[in-house]
Amino acid sequence: MPTITYRDALNQALREEMERDPDVFLMGEEVGVYQGAYKVSRGLLERFGERRVVDTPIAELSFAGIGVGAAMVGLRPIIEFMTWNFALLAIDQVVNSAAKMLYMSGGQIPIPIVFRGPGGAALQLAAQHSQAFEAWYAHVPGLKVVAPATPYDAKGLLKTAIRDDNPVVFLEGEMLYNIKGEVPEEEYTIPLGEAEVKREGSDVTVICHSKTVAVALKAAQQLEADFGISAEILDLRTIRPLDVPTIVRSLRKTNRCVIVEEGWPFCGIGAQVVDEIQREAFDHLDAPVLRVTGADVPMPYNKYLERAAKPDPAKVVEAVKKVTYLD
Amino acid sequence: MATKVFMEALSPTMEEGKVLTWHRKEGDQVSDGDVLAEVETDKAVMELQARGVGVLRRILAAEGAVVEVGHLVAVIAAPEEDIEELLTEERQERPEPQPVGTAGGRPAVTAPAPAAAAAHLPQGGEAAGQIKSSPLARRLARERGLDLRIVRGSGPGGRITKRDVEAATEAAPAAGIPQTGYQDIELSQIRKTIAKRLAQSLGPVPHFFLTTEIDMERAVEARDALNALGEGPKISFNDIILKVVAAALQQHRECNAWWLEGAIRHFNEVHLSMAVAVEDGLITPVIRNAHLKSLREIATEARELAERARARRLTPEEYTGGTFSVSNLGMFDIDQFTAVISPPEAGILAVGSIIEKPVALDGDVTVRKRMRVTMSCDHRVIDGATGARFLQTVRRMLENPLAIVW
Amino acid sequence: MAQPATASHLDAAQADFYRHLLRQMLLIRRFEEKAGEAYAQGKIGGFCHLYIGQEAVAVGAIAALRDDDYVFAGYREHGHALVRGMSPRVAMAELFGRSDGCSRGKGGSMHLFDADRLFLGGHAIVGGSLPLAAGAGFAIRYRDTDQVAICFFGEASVNIGAFHETLNMAALWELPVVFLCENNRYGMGTALERAAAVWDVYRRACSYDMAEETVDGMDVLAVHESTRRAVLRAREDKAPTLIEARTYRYMGHSMADPIHGHYRTKEELEEQKQQDPIEKLRMRLTDEGLLDDSQFEVMAQQVQGEVEDALAFADQSPNPEPDELYTEVYRS
Structure with missing residues (x-):
């Protein structure tokens, strides 16, 4: 291919x-x-x-x-x-x-x-x-x-x-x-509204999309190596319509969830996902859902400030440790 | 939507409750959390709270009625709401509760299996909300018949999580697990055999008894001296005994233990059950972490627990989860007696009166203040020599009270 | 119908056409009056912008179109929809928010649509319909047909960014679009002179090297002539035109607004009503001997009957089913 x-x-x-x-x-x-x-x-x-x-x-x-x-x-x-x-x-x-x-x-x-x-x-x-x-x-x-x-x-x-x-x-x-x-040479399409598990895991579901998928995958490697935590990486792919069944299916397995997005936290994608989770997977939660988002500020120019404002693997690792009660 | 008010399981062992007083009458407006009635359980008088908003439309259990847990005692509904259908349904399912003539004399209820206790727990909602636990932990506990009140939470702020429930299910005993560190000791073959043989020959809990007589002269002096200071609570002999037993148990963890059928559990911390006689029976409130408490703290707490026990105001958390018991009938002029072990605890110390009697001391006969104590031991957990060593420590400490602080 | 004795130079077909224009203006006037009454009775909710006074613009302009041309309008669009052929019943039912309305009660007064007649709304953000019409013009060029798109908008739109962006692209890409500005002199309560540096709307066209015309919007025949030229320019030369039709609304900005007051005087209003487009055409037809009083009476009664029928129809049309709430959000 x-x-x-x-x-x-x-x-x-x-x-x-x-x-x-x-x-x-x-x-x-x-x-x-x-x-x-x-x-x-x-x-x-x-x-x-x-x-x-x-x-x-x-x-x-x-x-x-x-x-x-x-x-x-x-x-x-x-x-x-x-x-x-x-x-x-x-x-x-x-x-x-x-x-x-x-x-x-x-x-x-x-x-x-x-x-x-x-x-x-x-x-x-x-x-x-x-x-x-x-x-x-x-x-x-x-x-x-x-x-x-x-x-x-x-x-x-x-x-x-x-x-x-x-x-x-x-x-x-x-x-x-x-x-x-x-990317295959032959014709294919992907339906809208279907999330995809980019990496199977059993201890925590990390929900992400777009650029944060790579961030989450990197975090998953570190979690596995350093803490023995098996993270499932769920790429939403389509934000609306949101693939709630796939999210719930994963949560039933892992019982813990971290949502990663590049946007601002207030009324963000993660806020909506959390809402779906608390309604559809309430009895499966072993910890509050945590979010890793862009900082709640206009993006600064300075390189180091900018880095601090973006989601990164270390922030995802920290959040995962919290929801798995390792921190 | 009408809210059915049931007789609730207000203690872990409660199977039925007696309605003592209705605080609200039919026609009263009630809201969530209002106290509807006082209910006498097998251990205490508890409050029955409203779990809905509306008018208290019908009271189905008169004051004095004894009602099984889970049976309807009242209905809360909107003023105009038709509740007849609901009542008919209920009548078909259950017989009317019968009031009983007298308040006393009901036999004490023995501890049920954990599954039975859990079945009486309200499902989720307010009661579960009082315990910090994850939704998943609550669901798992429900499925496994585990009472979350006896599970120690390892999450933030003591939140009970999945792993706590799993750990607790693996080793759930018949009663509450104290929130404490412990080591489970695997049963050796010989220990298994002893357990089985002794149980077969002597009954479910194979008791044996150790008695010793303790010279209390110096303990009496110490008590008088402390009380002469005039500060803090009055110290009783029983307080001193509780303090000494807690300290001794720290040195003899093999007596601070539970029998768990599959294992013996030695506790690091001492949660001392103290038997208190109440009007129609006996209850054993627990002094938590007694080994960490000063004599003065123990005196204060023991007094308060005893008062509340007699007033039947103890909460279930306050009379479950002990690791060793002390029963004192000295005030009733009992010289010596044997007490019955309260499983899963493995030992209980029965304390008699302090009596002046002639004893031989250093070649002379002299009159001394003496007290006899008898320890009942679960032979599956405690062997003769083990118990004897513990009693020896108790005796040395009482005969030389400074050893407590040493 | 028997023709009256006439000294007119018009042939019979033209005479019929003029009577048709009169009838359409009358239909709008009566329809809007009924809508005003229904609004006062609480049968129509929200914002309701009446077209009374401006009838000549929609009637004259749309008469210059073919059935396969596209029509876009703003939120004062009941008249345009009726002229384009939407039945008064369906229009009134939509104003009532009922299930027999053109948009099944989901659009209301400001969002009339009739896809079959290529009446493409009904847009309630000032300036919003301008790029949409240009988009239809773009599609016409894309498909290389000889259709035309027309966009009606008020003079208050000409200060908004979309107006300039759209006219620029329409001229740049030579889109077959007629931009017809209905200058009724007030954007809500703000006179054009208080909102625009250049008071003649048509002069804006020179910024984009676009053809322009200005026309008496109270004269249906003049509007028709002007639009006919612009449509021809679009159809044959693929060139857009900006027309400024100077007109006047007799009512407040919407039913919720005063008819006169701080922003215009009663005297001004009365003076403008002397230029009434319906009276103007009726007088002309009478003068030419093409319409006598009894004929007009018959026409007026027919129109009145049609509007009464629309009202009765709307009144008894059911409200949408509750589950309609969630339909038509997405096309599956």
């Missing part, structure tokens, strides 16, 4: 879906001539032409709205935000138009659209360029929210997102684009 980068896995997904369905097009800043700010759309302009690979002015609100309008009349747009930080300018169209159109039209007007781009912190990009928005979008009924951690998942989930008849917020990671993984 070929080993490719997350970036190329996304590129393959875009290419294959645009080949498959002539209604699919890509629109955003620098997606065409420049080949993509992060080169995810490399080569697509040459392959599909200006009609289907559309460079826009810096006008997030309206090119997002143009995407929604095109979806209203039956096209299947993929709107690329150079980063999700800039998508705040477009959130009116994502929330007020895309997410609600089907409902407020009484089911008459579906919006098959994908909003995608990198989210979360990279390195020393400071406060306005370093934020994870999963929780913002997952809050909204009518949106689906996907945040893949591996090249395999990125490709399979993006293909499914493009085929979905609902608006999908697809959060990639700038720090993930270069990671490599096996």
Whole structure:
């Protein structure tokens, strides 16, 4: 099986879906001539032409709205935000138009659209360029929210997102684009709403997604080596709809849980997961669920402060020790 | 939604309870936690609390009625709510509770198996909430019939977790496990055989008895001197005996022990049961960690426990989990007696009166204050010489009270 | 219908068309009056923005469209929906929040949709519908058809970012969109002169090198003519147009707002009503001998009957089933 980068896995997904369905097009800043700010759309302009690979002015609100309008009349747009930080300018169209159109039209007007781009912190990009928005979008009924951690998942989930008849917020990671993984040559898709156990374990479930999956896996190795703790790593993959049955199944086995996410703690993804757990797995808990999140501050520029603000394996290890009563 | 008020298991051994007084009458508004009635259990008078909000619509057990645990005694419901169906259901399932004529004379109830005790525990809710425990631990305890009140929690703030329940289930004895360190000693073949043979020949607990007479002159002097200071509580002879027994047990852990059928448990800490006569029987409140307490602390605590025992106000935690017992009938002018061991404890010391009597001392006959004590031993746990050595320590300490602080 | 004796230069088809426009304006007027009454009775909730006074704009403009063109509007859109062919029954039922409404009671007054007639809302965030219409225009170019998209919006939208972003891209990409600004002079209670540095909306088009027109929005025939030119430009030249139709609303911003008061005078309102678009067309048809009083009476009674019927229909339409709450959140 070929080993490719997350970036190329996304590129393959875009290419294959645009080949498959002539209604699919890509629109955003620098997606065409420049080949993509992060080169995810490399080569697509040459392959599909200006009609289907559309460079826009810096006008997030309206090119997002143009995407929604095109979806209203039956096209299947993929709107690329150079980063999700800039998508705040477009959130009116994502929330007020895309997410609600089907409902407020009484089911008459579906919006098959994908909003995608990198989210979360990279390195020393400071406060306005370093934020994870999963929780913002997952809050909204009518949106689906996907945040893949591996090249395999990125490709399979993006293909499914493009085929979905609902608006999908697809959060990639700038720090993930270069990671490599096996991606089969043959066609495959991954259903939205299915979490995956990335590592089996019996003592604690570590729930994570996107970049924090690698963090959790590293922590799991250390826990095994240093403390003999067997951690199960559960990658949500799709934030909304949330795969509660898989979470509960794992909790029944391990009885303890740590949730790791890059976003801020208040009303974060972990808060929702904890809510599901305390309702659906109450009798299986042997310890309160702990969360490892980004620090509750705007992201600082300084390298060391920034490191302190992000989830890392050591923080996950600490939390796991607490829930397993080793600390 | 109507709330059924049941006779609750208010002690670990309770199978039925007698309604003494209703604090609320039919038609009263009640809320969660309100005291509805006082109930006499096999050990104490306890409060029956409301577990719902509404009007106390019907009282089904009159004052004086003896009701089995789990049977309906009252119904709380909304003012207009129809409760007839609920009552009919209940009547079909259970006979009406019968009031009894007199308050006293009910036989003491012996300790039931742990499963039976646990079955009487309320499921989750308030009672379980009083014990810090994880949801999983509560579920496991429920499934295994384990009373969480006797499990020591190792988590933060004493939270009982899965591993605590698992440890407790493996070694759950018939009564409460004190919250203390201990070592379980595996039974050797010869010990197993002794246990079996002795049990066969002498009954479920194979007792033997050791008696010694102790010269109490110096203990009396010490007590008088302490009380003459006029500070703190009055010290009784029994207090001094309790203090000495606790100290001696620290030196003879093999007597500070439980028989667990499959094992013998030697405790590091001394939780001293002290027999207190009450109007219609006997109860043994426990002085926790007696080995760590000063004479003055023991005197204060013993007095308070005895008072509350007589008032029947002890909570179950206060009369379970002892590691050794002391029974004193000296005040009733009993010279000497043998006491019955309270399993799983392995020993009990029966204390008689202090009597002036002529004794030979250094070749002369002289009158001395003397006291006879008899120790009942569970032979499966304590052998003759073991018990004798313990008694020797008790005797030396009482004859030279300074040894307590030495 | 027997034609009256006429000195008109109009042919019969044109005469029918003008009478049709009058009837549509009348239908909107009566429908909105009934909606106002129903609102006062508590049968319609929330925000309810009436179109009374502005009827000529929707009627004149939409008459210039084909059935396969796309129509987008804001939250004052009952009239546009009716002109596009939504039945008064279905529209009123939606205002009532009932299950026979176009959006099954889930959208309400501000979110009328009729996918079959390509009436695409009903959008209640100021400026929100502008990029959507451009998106439909983009799709038209993408599919290379000769359709047109039209977007109705108020003059208060022209100060919002989406207006500039959208007009820029529409001009840049040559999208077949007609941007029709209904300048009723007040954004809620703020006069355009108090909100905009440039008071002539149509002049904004020059920023994007876009075709523009300004038109008397109280004159349905003028609006129709103007829109017809813009639609042609879109259909044939693939070029957008900004039209400013100067109009006036007789009612408050919404049913919850005063009709006049601090922000405009009663005298101004009365003066504007002298320009009433319905009266204006009726007079013209009367003058040309194309409509006498009794004919108008018949028309008015028909319209009245239609609106009464819509009200009765809405009144007896059931509320949505409780489990409708959770349907149509996602398309499965």
